[in-house]
Amino acid sequence: MRTAFIEELTAQARLNPAIFLVVGDLGYSVIEPFAAEFPDRFLNAGVAEQNMAGLAAGLASEGFHVFTYSIANFPTLRCLEQIRNDICYHNLPVTSVAVGAGLAYGNLGYSHHAVQDIAIFRTLPNLRLLSPADPGEARGAVQWLSANPCPSYLRLGKAGEKHLYSSPPLSPDPVVVQQGNPDVALVATGSVLSIALETAALEAAAGRPAPTVFSMPWLHPASPATTAALRSFKHVICLEEHIREGGLREMLASLLPRSIRVSGLALPSDATVAVGSQNFLRAAAGLTATHAQQLILSRDDDA
C-alpha cells in the first residue's frame, strides 16, 4: 500500500505544485523517487516528529499541502499535540501519513502497533480520517486529498496488500464491495477488508447467503450517507484492526438506529506481548474469517 501511496503522490505532485513531502527519516526504498524528482518539495526532518508536524504546519500556512510520512505511531501519537494545535486548530492542509496500520508491523512489537489511532483521531477538529483497504483505495485517497487539501490522517497498511476490488473515486460514502444478504452487512475499514471478503466466500461455500460487504476508506467524519447506506440492514458486523474502544463499531453503533444490531471483531485493548506476524496476531485476537462467521450465526454480539 505504501508503494501505491508514493506512486500516486508523485503523480499528483506533477500536477499539483503545492504538494510537499516531509519524512521522519523513514521510507527507505519507498520515498527516493519523490525526493529525486521534487527536491524542492521534499524534506527529511530527521528522527524528530514533533518538529516534523510543527514545521509541516508552518509550510502549510504558506500555501503548501504537506504530507508527513513515517510509520506506526510516530507521525501521529508522538506529535499528537502538534497535530491538534498547530494543524487541526489552525485548519491547515497537512496530511499525517502512517504506514503500518493495526498489527501490520507484527513481530516488531507493541511499540509499532497502531491500534488506538482511530479512536484518538476521530476526536480532532477539522480532520478527515482516511483508512484505505488496498492499493486502489490508497490511490483514491491520495487523489481526493490532492483535490481537497485539509487536516487529515491517512492510515495506510504496509506492503504487499492485494488488490481487493475495483474501487470508485473516494467519497464519504461507504462502498459496496460485494452485494449479498440484504439483512447482514459486513463492514470493514483498512486491510481487514480481505477478511470480510474471505468470510463472505466461506459463507457462500457453506451454502448460506453471503453477507453484503462494505468498505469504509472514509472513516471520519461520518456523512449522512453512512447511515443511509446501512440502515436497511438488520445486523451490521464491523471488522477493524484497532481496539474496540472508539473504533468503527462504536462509531456505527452511535450513528445507526437502536433497532439495528451492531456487532464486530476488534482487538483487545490490553497491550499485547505476543510475538508474531500480522496474521498470527490477528488470529490470536480472534480477528479472523472464522470468528466473523460465528458472529453472523450467533445471537450474541460477540463471537
Next chain:
Amino acid sequence: MVRPLMIPSTDLAAGIRHHALRMVSAANASHIGGVLSMADTLAVLYSGVLKVFPDQPGHPDRDRFILSKGHCCAGVYAALALRGFFPLSELDSYGQDGSRLMTHISHKVPGVEFSTGSLGHGLPFALGKALAARRKGLPWRSFALLSDGELDEGSNWEAILLAPQHQLDNLVLIIDYNKIQSLGAVSEVIELEPLRAKLEAFRWAVREVDGHNHADLHAALSSLPFSKGQPSCLITHTTKGKGVDYMENQIAWHYRAPNADLLAKALAQLEQNPS
C-alpha cells in the same frame, strides 16, 4: 483614525506596558511578569525592525512573527493595537466573555500568525515558514520569540538541530531570558547555561544583548542575519516584571494580576520612569 506610520520604540514600549497592565488587571489574568520582560524587545520589533502592514495584516511581503510564549500575548495585542492593526479600544475586551482576545495568543486576531499556549510549538512552526520562504525564494523573515523556561521543551531542540542543516538564515530565534520560570529560578529548575555556547554548538549565530536597552536591541535586530547561511539567535537578558518595582524578579507576578490600587501604583511608576 490616522496614526503615525512609525512610533519611537521607547513610546511603543511605554504603551505596551501601560495597556498590558490595564488588560491583565481588568481580566484578572496571569503572566504580566513575562509581558513586561519582553516589552522592550516587542517595541523595537514593532517600531521598524519587522516589516508589517497594519492595514493588510496578511500582506505577502510581511515578516512573520510568532509568539511562542503565548501566555504573554497581552503585550503583543497591545503592540498590534498601538501599530493600528485593530482599534485600541478593543484591548479592553482582553479575556472577557465573547472577546477575540484570548489570554493565550490567538490567530483570530489581526496581525497574529499563530496561536500558541502549549510551549515548544512556536519555533518548529516558524522554521516551517522560513523553509517555505527559502524554497519559494521569498525575502521575508520568520521570527520566533521564546521564553527561557520554554527551552525545557524537547521540540525546540529538534528545531534548533534542523535549522542550520538547511542554512535557514531567514529564521530568527529570540529568547526572553528573564531567568525565572513557573516554579522557580531557571538555574534551580533546569539550568540553561552555558546557553550561548549550547546554541553555537548547535551551529547557530548568537548574540546577547541587554533586553531593555533599545539601542542595543535595535543594533542587533538591524544586522540580521548575524552570519550568512546560519540561523540567528538573539538572547535578550531581561528582568521579569521590568518597570514595576514590586513586580521585578518576583515569581508571584508570573501568576498574580494587580488590583486597582496596585495597578494605579504601577501606572504611576511608568509615568515617572518611561523606558
